Amino acid sequence: MKYIATFLYRLYQLFIVLPLFIVLSIITATVTVVGCRLGNGHFWGYYPGKIWARITCYLLFLPVHVEGRENLDPKQSYVFVANHQGAFDIFLIYGFLNRNFKWMMKKSLRKVPFLGVACEYAHHIYVDRSGASKIRKTYDNAREILREGMSLVVFPEGARTFTGHMGKFRRGAFMLASELQLPVCPLTINGSFNVKPRTKDFFWVFWHPMSLTIHKPIPYKPKDDHEREMMAESYDAVMSGLTKEYQGYVENPDQ
Numbered sequence: 001m002k003y004i005a006t007f008l009y010r011l012y013q014l015f016i017v018l019p020l021f022i023v024l025s026i027i028t029a030t031v032t033v034v035g036c037r038l039g040n041g042h043f044w045g046y047y048p049g050k051i052w053a054r055i056t057c058y059l060l061f062l063p064v065h066v067e068g069r070e071n072l073d074p075k076q077s078y079v080f081v082a083n084h085q086g087a088f089d090i091f092l093i094y095g096f097l098n099r100n101f102k103w104m105m106k107k108s109l110r111k112v113p114f115l116g117v118a119c120e121y122a123h124h125i126y127v128d129r130s131g132a133s134k135i136r137k138t139y140d141n142a143r144e145i146l147r148e149g150m151s152l153v154v155f156p157e158g159a160r161t162f163t164g165h166m167g168k169f170r171r172g173a174f175m176l177a178s179e180l181q182l183p184v185c186p187l188t189i190n191g192s193f194n195v196k197p198r199t200k201d202f203f204w205v206f207w208h209p210m211s212l213t214i215h216k217p218i219p220y221k222p223k224d225d226h227e228r229e230m231m232a233e234s235y236d237a238v239m240s241g242l243t244k245e246y247q248g249y250v251e252n253p254d255q
Helices: 002-038 047-059 090-097 109-113 115-120 130-147 172-179 226-240
Strands: 064-067 079-082 101-106 124-129 151-154 184-190 208-214
Touching: 002 047, 002 115, 047 090, 064 090, 079 090, 079 226, 090 184, 090 208, 101 109, 101 130, 109 115, 109 124, 109 172, 124 130, 130 151, 130 172, 151 172, 172 184, 172 226, 184 226
Parallel strands: 064 208, 079 151, 079 184, 101 124, 101 151
Antiparallel strands: 184 208
16 A cells, blocks of 8 residues: 555656646746846745745645744844755745745755746855855855845755764854854754655655754854854754754764
């Protein structure tokens, strides 16, 4: 019975979800680009993507559970930091965090058809690590966006996990939060690795529930070395929300 259900789910993905996803992605990218050129970039850079992400999860019948929204102040900007389990982290956060934000993402994603152009017009931030001056420019862009009252979402591991476990965190997001005196809000993602693990990028989507845990924000404290303290606290918070199967540090060779 399980094999029949898996077979039918894959047929559904191939003949129904995939065509709809392609059309939906093109429409979303077009609306984002046109909306950002003609109107409020913060509005059009967020809401079409949010709808796209939610519909994608609904089409695939992926259950999503979110807890901890009560920890957020609607008038406060945050630097959100999350573990990076898989490709569906994007759909989970974009669709269900319910906060207008900008992504900090790898420069290579700029080359993805439609998505890359839409993200550029939406003023999401591409991270260029090709040299010290490019890295400084990336963080200068992030500072300007955060000063406009926008929140930022960062995967401080810098790359998706190969195992479902967390690797190490990079300091960049915490340096920004410290410099601009913003709270850091840790997010724990569960289930995304089971839905679309990095080792199976060209395989099917696997049905599995996903969850997003919004931890209590870590406030800025004017003291020496606060960014390292925020990073350690964030790491512990994110780790504490992981299912037992993925608890513990595992080195990621691509970080």
